[in-house]
Amino acid sequence: MAKIIISCAVTGSAHVPTMSDALPITPEQIADQSIAAAEAGAAILHLHARMPEDGRPTGDPDVYGRFLPVIRQATDAVVNITTGGAITMTVAERLAAAARFKPELCSLNMGSINFAFFPAARRISSWKHDWEEAYVRNSDDYIFRNTFRDIAYILETLSDAGTRFEHECYDVGHLYNLAHFLDRGLIKPGFFVQMVFGILGGIGADLDNLMFMKQTCDRLFGKDSYQWSVLAAGRHQMPFLTQAALLGGHVRVGLEDSLFIERGVLAASNAQQVEKIRRILAEMGHEPATPAEAREILGLKGGDRVEF
Amino acid sequence: MAKIIISCAVTGSAHVPTMSDALPITPEQIADQSIAAAEAGAAILHLHARMPEDGRPTGDPDVYGRFLPVIRQATDAVVNITTGGAITMTVAERLAAAARFKPELCSLNMGSINFAFFPAARRISSWKHDWEEAYVRNSDDYIFRNTFRDIAYILETLSDAGTRFEHECYDVGHLYNLAHFLDRGLIKPGFFVQMVFGILGGIGADLDNLMFMKQTCDRLFGKDSYQWSVLAAGRHQMPFLTQAALLGGHVRVGLEDSLFIERGVLAASNAQQVEKIRRILAEMGHEPATPAEAREILGLKGGDRVEF
Amino acid sequence: MAKIIISCAVTGSAHVPTMSDALPITPEQIADQSIAAAEAGAAILHLHARMPEDGRPTGDPDVYGRFLPVIRQATDAVVNITTGGAITMTVAERLAAAARFKPELCSLNMGSINFAFFPAARRISSWKHDWEEAYVRNSDDYIFRNTFRDIAYILETLSDAGTRFEHECYDVGHLYNLAHFLDRGLIKPGFFVQMVFGILGGIGADLDNLMFMKQTCDRLFGKDSYQWSVLAAGRHQMPFLTQAALLGGHVRVGLEDSLFIERGVLAASNAQQVEKIRRILAEMGHEPATPAEAREILGLKGGDRVEF
Amino acid sequence: MAKIIISCAVTGSAHVPTMSDALPITPEQIADQSIAAAEAGAAILHLHARMPEDGRPTGDPDVYGRFLPVIRQATDAVVNITTGGAITMTVAERLAAAARFKPELCSLNMGSINFAFFPAARRISSWKHDWEEAYVRNSDDYIFRNTFRDIAYILETLSDAGTRFEHECYDVGHLYNLAHFLDRGLIKPGFFVQMVFGILGGIGADLDNLMFMKQTCDRLFGKDSYQWSVLAAGRHQMPFLTQAALLGGHVRVGLEDSLFIERGVLAASNAQQVEKIRRILAEMGHEPATPAEAREILGLKGGDRVEF
Numbered sequence A, B, C, D: 001m002a003k004i005i006i007s008c009a010v011t012g013s014a015h016v017p018t019m020s021d022a023l024p025i026t027p028e029q030i031a032d033q034s035i036a037a038a039e040a041g042a043a044i045l046h047l048h049a050r051m052p053e054d055g056r057p058t059g060d061p062d063v064y065g066r067f068l069p070v071i072r073q074a075t076d077a078v079v080n081i082t083t084g085g086a087i088t089m090t091v092a093e094r095l096a097a098a099a100r101f102k103p104e105l106c107s108l109n110m111g112s113i114n115f116a117f118f119p120a121a122r123r124i125s126s127w128k129h130d131w132e133e134a135y136v137r138n139s140d141d142y143i144f145r146n147t148f149r150d151i152a153y154i155l156e157t158l159s160d161a162g163t164r165f166e167h168e169c170y171d172v173g174h175l176y177n178l179a180h181f182l183d184r185g186l187i188k189p190g191f192f193v194q195m196v197f198g199i200l201g202g203i204g205a206d207l208d209n210l211m212f213m214k215q216t217c218d219r220l221f222g223k224d225s226y227q228w229s230v231l232a233a234g235r236h237q238m239p240f241l242t243q244a245a246l247l248g249g250h251v252r253v254g255l256e257d258s259l260f261i262e263r264g265v266l267a268a269s270n271a272q273q274v275e276k277i278r279r280i281l282a283e284m285g286h287e288p289a290t291p292a293e294a295r296e297i298l299g300l301k302g303g304d305r306v307e308f
């Protein structure tokens, strides 16, 4: 059966340190958990950076520079740098690290949506760091900005470096946006769709939606012209990944997407989630793709052509 | 068979005067076309204002004040004032007219999206007014802003006046946003969903999407707890409205949504579109709801309780 | 826009004379109504025979021989002879007329189902003919027989005569049966699917089902490798045909499928239904295909190569 | 999370002894594998009988009488007796064992379809028993007969004994048939739907179909008025069961449905399949229902009220 690519999104920017002690913050933690995730079977590591002292999301390339080479030396996994950044950054700030390090893969969000996680504040009474509470609560007024002009700018800027994209699609309209860029020739067949479920503001975490997103891709793009993967927020992570695999898709785990390993139990690490999805895939007869196989499937430029 | 509510969106803010001579601009034109649409069978008139001198969208309540009373005197139709405004306005500006005139119904957009119409610029070589070209071209960088905080603010501000809402949903996620406000008690059962198809940035104009949006409403809200209507952009208008009616929904026509009456032929007026959908409904055995019936179906406060 | 083929199923075998005085019974009535339907815009006439004296369905080629030449002389419409026959016939009897007259098109049912119309008996207190009541009531024990062996037999027998097929599909599984015969090479791309909705025993008359049948065809066959049409029983006829046309399908009317012209009103003739769907198609910008255009679209052998 | 009922269909009638040495044939084998399956976690045992000497399917109650009491003494699992029998039996023969032993649960097939397995003959060159080859090859001409009259007869006959049903639905139309009997009051809310995928003649084994069958049930019956389970033929077994569990359904394994444990590897026993689905359910956080919990969920009369 076809190999399945496991991506691992190691820390992201929506969760705050208060929510889980396992969330990697410092460059050392990010490197350690990334390497362990790769050893557990993740072929792609999707990375954000955080300020080492308080876990605040940052787009500063210098902070990225403290973990990217460490990861590269220890593992062959594909490094995927976010261009989504965090809700406090401009598009230019979001793009800085990817532009400097020219990775094989970057995330690219295919539309603007409300991206909200304020309801999480209700469950927290004391916060580790002073920035966290306002950061979480103000997400009720946050728009994750990705205009058509922004998307064209990112595509043009990074494509020159041979970087390809994990096209994050948070709703059905984002697939149509992707089709718009296909028509304009800024995206080419063989692209990689990352469907996102369960973010407040995006399409909800009902499996009917996964089925419909997949059917819509087939209708808009044609069955054989794209690769696809699924991530889902929180407790929806494993069920959605399982269904994705049943339908022929790839999967993304990681503490960016869910802090849990099972209902009510925090994950000890990113690697623990990689191991879990790997066991599920094995029961279904699937093997995880190696980094080399992932590069082949996604048509990546190669781990030796990055600048870190 | 159940009565079908025909809404007519008379002028909107996305089309520019260059695109059609029939687009009503001045308060007199807006009033005239609104009254004719009502006479043709529209039970609801969805209204925006434009600067009389050059057709530029405006949120200025004084401009609204020049046509609202005229319309009210001539027709019993329900007046629905936009809170979406135009891409150049802040949320406060968008809300000003509705807050002053306290209509029975306002539009309320249930999420943020890219809202783009820049491809239309390709087909236009000379423009009637100097603001138009930049307005159209820059929509590639435009986000139609409706954060959770904005939506809560509009719901709270206008609900006090007894105004109800045409909840415009541009994608599947917007239905989940609506469900979020239902959970919070800020929206109550009996609400009115307006599904929007074919805006670049929102869900596309394939009928599979209409079916799925309807199925998603039934799944999230329960079949009998909501009313729904459909609008679709441009040439998709009549096919989508026909399918909506087949599925038990209401319909919205008007030059805001489409400037055409059939493939390649500009509509002469809003009323002409009302007449066309009315003929189609009649073939299917449906009668249009009167304004009184629309008030009953949607639970509106009554045309005598507005402030214009 | 693409031309739409209107088929008209003139009399069928499930309705009995008591149900409508307009139902054509004698060869003269069948010929007259067929010719009028063709003049109204039907490009294909789907025909069954009945015993002239009491309207009982018959497969007797001699009875067919009394109306086929009359129709052929008066109109250029494509003649389509049933191989479904009636619930009282063997497969051999069902095939006799088609085998003798070698028409351009035959119906071919793609699976076995319960085919029941016994609930209609509740609404009838006196019957015109003595065979009718038992015929209707006993349909609770009837299976419309079309085994894989039967289907292969019909395909092989009639394909030699250059006859092509209206592949009637009463449920999702029938599309898979069709795919099975495609795999075996007994059916070739360019085939014509007739989706049937609302027969008790087959897939029900909800529009979700039409959408799903269409999506399933695209998934199994590929969007461009087939033509398709819709028929629906009773009051569902016009809504289903309208949605089919919206989705790019062809349509079938006729008293075989529905005796009504609108809710609670019996149709005066087959032609009246043809006129009605034609008006609806015209509002949507569609023109009916001529017989010549239908032959082209379906790849038929030509009206001069039949044996009547 | 909700408990999931694992049914195990121990031998069925479509597979023949040549296909797998693990297929239980004699009363002893059927009893042994049933008991082992129950010990592995199956709450329901769905049973057919076979002639001990050559494995030919039989409806003879005396053969059933040789394993039913053995199973009952050794396990608390719910015994479910087929009324589908085999392709060689009349409806009366199919009903005989259930009528004598009055089990808690019987299968009941909700419509007639072609039920074909002749393609399997291509892979077999020598047969263990002389009846097998014709049995398999002639299934191209077989209709699994379940007319409306048959279904009413079975419902009425067995309901008096307090037996409830596993309503096997092989296509979308079968759900409508079930709705028909609900309307007539012959089936009551709380019923148990067994969806069947991948039988040649029924709905195919694409997961889109499972999603649509579930959505159709919700639409026709209402989300909370029924229990449901899934079985799928051959290699589709585990993927379909996994998706069913993800959607809140129950699952059925067993050598009746699939002879395999993974791609290309024959299962050693029914119990081995029970263990496998149990591991998958555990990864997803689900526990199997005990027989007592299954009785509660399905509203069964109790293991002490059967006549064996």
Ligand SMILES: [Zn+2]
Residues within 6 Å of the ligand: A009, A012, A013, A046, A048, A082, A084, A107, A256
């Ligand atoms: Zn990220």
Ligand SMILES: [Zn+2]
Residues within 6 Å of the ligand: B009, B012, B013, B046, B048, B082, B084, B107, B256
């Ligand atoms: Zn508007």
Ligand SMILES: [Zn+2]
Residues within 6 Å of the ligand: C009, C012, C013, C046, C048, C082, C084, C107, C256
């Ligand atoms: Zn027919």
Ligand SMILES: [Zn+2]
Residues within 6 Å of the ligand: D009, D012, D013, D046, D048, D082, D084, D107, D256
């Ligand atoms: Zn069975």
